[in-house]
Amino acid sequence: MMIIIGLSCEGQLYAKMEIVYVYTKKRSEFGRQCNFSDRPAELHVDILPDPSLAANFTVRDPCNVTMQCAEEMSEHEVNTERFESESRGINHVEGGWPKDLNPEDMEATIRYRKKVEKDEHYQNTIMQIAGLMEHCSKQNNATDIYQDFFDDEVEEEVVEESEEEPSAKTINVFRDPNEVKRTATSLSWHPDGNHKLAVAYSSLEFQKAPNDMSFDSYIWDIENHNKPEMTLKPVCPLVCLEYNPKDSHILVGGSYNGQIAYWDTRKGSQPVEMSTIEHSHRDPVYKVIWLQSKTGMDIFSASTDGQVLWWDIRKLSEPTERLVLDPSKKWNLDNALGAISLEFETTMPTKFMVGTEQGLVVSCNRKAKTPAEKIVCTYSGHHGPIYALQRNPFFPKNFLTVADWTARIWSEDIKESSIMWTKYHMAHLLDGCWSPVRPSVFFTVKMDGTLDVWDILFKQNDPTLSLKVCDEALYSIRVQDNGRYLGCGSQLGTTTLLEISSGLCTLQKNEKALVSEMFERETKREKILESRHREMRLKERSRSEQSREDETKDADGEESTEELVARAETEFFHMLEAEKTKERNEEKERDMEKGVCEEKDFQEEHETNGEVASFTRGEISL
């Protein structure tokens, strides 16, 4: 065993134990057969742990071991040959010719060309590509692949459209911006383009207008519902407002105190001119309409004070004409009917109609010779004020009236009653109008806030479409000229803009013919009924005349009515007495004969009583 002690290069002393084995063998024993023997294991060295050595070490806890669950990759680098590309173009003036050739030289170029053409390669190539070219050229000639198909087929009106459910949807809602809400009493669409809506606000309840109620009326742009486009500031709230159909800047309004005022939107919110109080109406002006005249500046207005006044707006100090709606034609204002609505059709400029508070429609002629002739006739049938009156735009002989709980359609010729009417609704109808595009469609609004769309060709008993627009009463409705949009104003000043489905605003085929047939049929029916009524009345009258004549013959000459009455009385009482006694006798008889059928007597009595009654009635009706 050798122990090597050495000095390392760093100057550290170290001890190394080397285990060395020495074999000794005699020379003579070389080559001798090895004798192996087994012997147990011998422990040669046992190096025990030396705890003092452990002092050189400290325990590390925790041990940080890094691990990675990833593919082991190695990095490689490759370097390829660089491929440079560049865009090049040839700018031809007359390019490509070989250097020795002068392009200007015609002969040289021709010669060169010919040389190329003779080349076989050239010929083969040309044959090849010519083949391709021919193919494509022929293709072009065969069909035009960019042709527009189905262009000439006119798009037919899809029939399904008319079967679509009629509907209306709210597009926009314009609320009264003031604190105190007023009723939107009248609407007027802008005549060009219909992008604006003028709404008149006022409180129609008698003396219930609160003190701080604003008098303003607004012009709304239908796109913007937050703020009105323009404010009109009258002196007194406006009940009705109309755009001038000829000049879209001018509006005229009738106010609550009876004055008429007109505005020019270019000039601002204040009225340009107002009518003088002395010559104006004495009650609120309920309707104002522009007339068709050369100047385009004439209007006429109606009010419940019984007058219809004509004005020229350039001179509002005095009306140009005056009509008092006195049915007795005496121009007595006290007798006059209050006017609530007016109707004027530009195709019949001399006639106009007035709807009154008393439920009568008065038809008037403006060009009558004498004032008494101005009122032509009246149509009765309504129980309450006539809020709306409008001729059918396609059939001016028929007009629509909206009043009390019904809407009625009239024919000008029949004065006794309307030719068609709706059933009595649960709520008052407050306004209505025809659709300007379809002769069979009209709209009505009710006190419970519903809008009804009626299509008389489709259904006469009920509205085709009934929509609840708001919870409060709807006071006014106006349809735009294209028949698609309509605006309705409510009691709290909310104007709702609705769009109706296309089925209700496109003219159906045969519609005009069918509607005219319907109107004619109903008119004829009414005429027949009217004539029958007249006949019956005549008969009654003639019968009573007849009996009167007989009586006078009996009574020998003229008797005064009093005497006749006295005679009739005495006769009547005689008759009664006779009857009474007869009754008493019969009772006695009945008591005696219990088995007799009482009914028979009872009937007889009644019959005889009846006869007596009719006879005496006939006499008294002298």
Added chain:
Amino acid sequence: MAEVEDTLKRIQGYNGVIGSIVVNAEGIPIRTTLDNSTTVQYVGLLHQLTMKARSTIRDIDPQNDLTFLRIRSKKHEIMVAPDKEFLMIVIQSPTE
């Protein structure tokens, strides 16, 4: 030689063909039915375009190659049949 003539004449005679040009690789118009200035203009522009088109096709797929180029415009259609050395251009107006 005669065939080539015939073919070219036939192509020119087709319905709606306005003109035809045969160009070599250097851009020299060998055969043309249009006037010189128009020919030169067509050749210069279409040559470049054909090269570009061809390189486009080959970039996308190197095995591919351009066989024919058709440009349809409002007024007429320009057809280009390319080859390694030559180029045939025909201008045809659509049949309407």
